[in-house]
Amino acid sequence: MMEFIVIVLGISFYFYVIFGGADFGAGILELFTGNKSIKPIYKAIAPVWEANHMWLILAVVIIFNAFPPIYSRMSISLHIPLFIVLIGIIMRGTAFTFRHYDAVDDGVKKYYNFFFRSSSLLTALFLGITLGAMIMGGVTDAEGISFPDKYIYPWLNPFCVSIGIFTVFLFAYIATVYIIGETETEEEALYFSKIACRFLIALFVIGGWVLILAYLKEVPFVSDFLSNPISIASWVLATAFVPLILFLMNKNNVLGMRISVAGQVAFIMLAWAAAQLPNIIFMENGNHLTLYNSVAGPSTLYYLTIALVIGVIIIFPALFYLFKVFKSD
Amino acid sequence: MDVLTAARLQMAFSLGFHIIFACIGMTMPFLMAYAEWKWLKTGEEVYKDLAKAWSKGVAIFFAVGAVSGTMLSFELGLLWPEFMEHAGGIIGMPFSWEGTAFFVEAIALGLFLYGWEKLNKWVHWVSGVIVGLSGLASGILVVAANGWMNSPAGFDYVDGKFLNIDPLAAMFNDAWFSQALHMCLAAFVATGFAVAGLHALLLIKDRRNIFHRKALIIAMVFASISSILIPLSGDIAAKSVAERQPAKLAAMEAHYHTEKGASLIIGGIPDDETKTVNYAFHIPYALSFLAHGDFNSEVIGLDQIPEENHPPVLITHLAFQIMVGIGTFLFIVGLVYFFLFWKKRETIFKNWFLRLVTFCTPLGFIAVEAGWTVTEVGRQPWIIYEIMKTADAVTPMPGIQFSFYMTLLIYLFLSAVLVFIMYRQIKMLPVNYPSSIAHLNQEIK
Numbered sequence: 178m179m180e181f182i183v184i185v186l187g188i189s190f191y192f193y194v195i196f197g198g199a200d201f202g203a204g205i206l207e208l209f210t211g212n213k214s215i216k217p218i219y220k221a222i223a224p225v226w227e228a229n230h231m232w233l234i235l236a237v238v239i240i241f242n243a244f245p246p247i248y249s250r251m252s253i254s255l256h257i258p259l260f261i262v263l264i265g266i267i268m269r270g271t272a273f274t275f276r277h278y279d280a281v282d283d284g285v286k287k288y289y290n291f292f293f294r295s296s297s298l299l300t301a302l303f304l305g306i307t308l309g310a311m312i313m314g315g316v317t318d319a320e321g322i323s324f325p326d327k328y329i330y331p332w333l334n335p336f337c338v339s340i341g342i343f344t345v346f347l348f349a350y351i352a353t354v355y356i357i358g359e360t361e362t363e364e365e366a367l368y369f370s371k372i373a374c375r376f377l378i379a380l381f382v383i384g385g386w387v388l389i390l391a392y393l394k395e396v397p398f399v400s401d402f403l404s405n406p407i408s409i410a411s412w413v414l415a416t417a418f419v420p421l422i423l424f425l426m427n428k429n430n431v432l433g434m435r436i437s438v439a440g441q442v443a444f445i446m447l448a449w450a451a452a453q454l455p456n457i458i459f460m461e462n463g464n465h466l467t468l469y470n471s472v473a474g475p476s477t478l479y480y481l482t483i484a485l486v487i488g489v490i491i492i493f494p495a496l497f498y499l500f501k502v503f504k505s506d
Numbered sequence: 507m508d509v510l511t512a513a514r515l516q517m518a519f520s521l522g523f524h525i526i527f528a529c530i531g532m533t534m535p536f537l538m539a540y541a542e543w544k545w546l547k548t549g550e551e552v553y554k555d556l557a558k559a560w561s562k563g564v565a566i567f568f569a570v571g572a573v574s575g576t577m578l579s580f581e582l583g584l585l586w587p588e589f590m591e592h593a594g595g596i597i598g599m600p601f602s603w604e605g606t607a608f609f610v611e612a613i614a615l616g617l618f619l620y621g622w623e624k625l626n627k628w629v630h631w632v633s634g635v636i637v638g639l640s641g642l643a644s645g646i647l648v649v650a651a652n653g654w655m656n657s658p659a660g661f662d663y664v665d666g667k668f669l670n671i672d673p674l675a676a677m678f679n680d681a682w683f684s685q686a687l688h689m690c691l692a693a694f695v696a697t698g699f700a701v702a703g704l705h706a707l708l709l710i711k712d713r714r715n716i717f718h719r720k721a722l723i724i725a726m727v728f729a730s731i732s733s734i735l736i737p738l739s740g741d742i743a744a745k746s747v748a749e750r751q752p753a754k755l756a757a758m759e760a761h762y763h764t765e766k767g768a769s770l771i772i773g774g775i776p777d778d779e780t781k782t783v784n785y786a787f788h789i790p791y792a793l794s795f796l797a798h799g800d801f802n803s804e805v806i807g808l809d810q811i812p813e814e815n816h817p818p819v820l821i822t823h824l825a826f827q828i829m830v831g832i833g834t835f836l837f838i839v840g841l842v843y844f845f846l847f848w849k850k851r852e853t854i855f856k857n858w859f860l861r862l863v864t865f866c867t868p869l870g871f872i873a874v875e876a877g878w879t880v881t882e883v884g885r886q887p888w889i890i891y892e893i894m895k896t897a898d899a900v901t902p903m904p905g906i907q908f909s910f911y912m913t914l915l916i917y918l919f920l921s922a923v924l925v926f927i928m929y930r931q932i933k934m935l936p937v938n939y940p941s942s943i944a945h946l947n948q949e950i951k
Contacts, residue, residue, distance in 0.1 A: 242598025
């Protein structure tokens with residue numbers, strides 16, 4: 178049962194990255210392109226906008242139901258970055274909707290834009306920082322140490338911030354590839370293709386930098402990563418998608434491009450998950466929180482499994498229908 | 507301000523903010539779907555315009571409700587990690603169902619908002635109904651989890667450990683039904699009167715406007731039916747509280763001394779020092795009857811409860827008085843509306859009645875906030891009744907004061923923006939309907 182729950186959790190998280198991430202990325206992209214991308218962004222995400230963010234709620238609920246100690250530890254030690262993520266989620270969610278539904282189109286749009294863009298960046302950055310802190314191994318439950326040592330330095334450091342920046346560019350990249358398919362002219366498509374390539378290059382640079390940094394800092398995750406065949410294979414496959422995506426971009430094959438990027442992200446996340454699991458939070462003292470030592474009792478898992486099975490049976494066809502209605506033409 | 511106070515205030519503000527949007531999300535879709543149903547049945551365009559105008563409101567409020575709800579799902583842990591570490595496995599199940607319901611709501615809302623041209627009319631209508639049903643389900647599930655805090659069930663508590671966990675029994679605890687019923691009706695009352703009040707205000711300026719007239723009638727139907735029913739659910743809830751949480755009942759009623767044939771105290775200022783209620787109005791035997799259905803039954807007073815386990819009496823009592831006072835007033839308005847509707851329909855659009863309904867605009871929501879205060883403050887000092895104290899559940903992280911101020915600032919800012927944006931929406935509503943509706947007929951793009 179736990180395996181099933183972990184798979185649903187993984188899928189929720191993956192969908193949050195590719196759909197919710199694309200929404201964040203859209204805001205980040207606007208920082209680079211200004212108002213140019215607003216129209217295709219609305220075409221791309223408006224109807225599915227709210228649904229994209231439900232994946233996060235599902236993931237959180239699964240964590241606090243099935244793995245309460247992990248939720249509790251994150252909430253205590255990573256309180257500050259999570260709180261900033263929340264502020265970002267509130268700001269951008271409302272700014273996006275207000276910008277769309279404000280009945281009057283005037284100078285106020287400027288402010289909606291500002292909040293939408295800056296909070297998209299903020300949320301993505303701190304989501305990445307939070308994840309970085311979970312794998313870096315700086316999280317501590319030690320007593321009698323200073324406030325910054327306990328609540329700030331475990332996440333505010335070059336490694337975690339680099340992971341945050343990586344996340345920002347990953348989301349921006351996903352969004353840009355997605356938006357190419359919503360453009361109306363060839364010129365526009367070319368414009369966004371160029372940006373996507375730049376984001377891809379940035380991802381490689383930052384990704385390499387993260388590895389070097391992790392190696393120098395002796396982050397335990399990196400040795401797990403380098404010694405795990407699934408991680409290495411997934412990483413190679415994710416890289417192998419690059420020429421394919423460039424080719425499809427050249428052919429302007431929208432569906433192929435989108436599927437390839439989704440596949441590429443899947444392999445990036447698989448590479449990461451294979452190295453990390455079953456550890457979830459790497460603790461400074463070595464007593465890592467794992468799926469096994471944090472899992473709730475069998476009756477809890479039993480009822481959660483039932484709820485998730487029914488949820489999946491309802492949600493997936495409904496979501497498929499939603500995308501079919503708005504994305505089929 | 508200490509960490510516990512800051513955490514409680516932050517939670518209170520977050521919930522108090524979210525509850526408004528949750529109520530609207532639970533009930534407004536039904537108004538919108540009802541308007542569309544009238545359009546499908548009668549073919550009158552005014553109903554379609556109404557459904558569209560209301561759906562914009564639903565979209566705006568849903569978005570705010572979704573993000574403030576996301577905030578809460580994290581705040582449970584950020585502020586009360588010790589509580590969630592134990593409660594997560596026990597009451598996580600209703601939350602996981604709620605996640606599903608919320609998801610369905612978001613999908614159905616996407617279909618409704620953007621599917622006017624793309625979907626079959628009846629499929630479109632059904633998607634609107636599903637928005638409402640899943641919103642209602644979300645509300646019921648979350649309240650069931652709150653019911654568990656009031657009436658813990660589904661585990662054995664042995665030496666500080668939670669053993670033999672049964673999530674099903676935890677979800678269907680003794681409080682879930684009465685709380686959920688009362689909350690759902692309250693959501694209809696609050697939203698119904700708020701919408702009716704807004705359209706009544708606009709009608710005062712623009713009396714012949716068919717758009718607002720239809721809107722007023724639909725909203726008042728929902729508002730009056732639920733306001734007439736809500737005393738019943740209130741009675742069920744009060745009897746349930748009397749049974750399960752005598753301390754909360756005693757605080758609600760400012761009932762300091764255990765007695766048989768207890769009188770009901772209306773209004774007044776409770777004084778914890780002298781254990782009396784000043785300036786109050788007493789109805790003999792009424793409390794015994796309301797609490798236990800028998801004029802001579804004994805009602806436990808605060809004197810039977812250890813001092814350290816007393817809820818704050820003043821706040822709980824006053825909040826309860828506000829809730830019941832408003833509930834009674836809206837009950838009467840509901841009755842008056844039905845009387846007028848059957849006997850003298852045109853009177854509904856007379857100035858005095860429109861003013862009365864306008865006056866009711868915020869009342870339902872004030873009552874909801876007050877009722878929520880009764881539930882939460884009346885449970886103190888417990889976070890899980892008679893199992894875990896709120897003070898023991900709070901995060902060990904210092905400096906929660908800052909996150910409280912931050913939260914307060916954000917929600918105040920958001921409220922201001924929301925008022926601004928709703929004002930602009932309302933200004934765009936049709937004047938001199940039906941001659942000026944062109945802009946509403948443009949498909950939402």
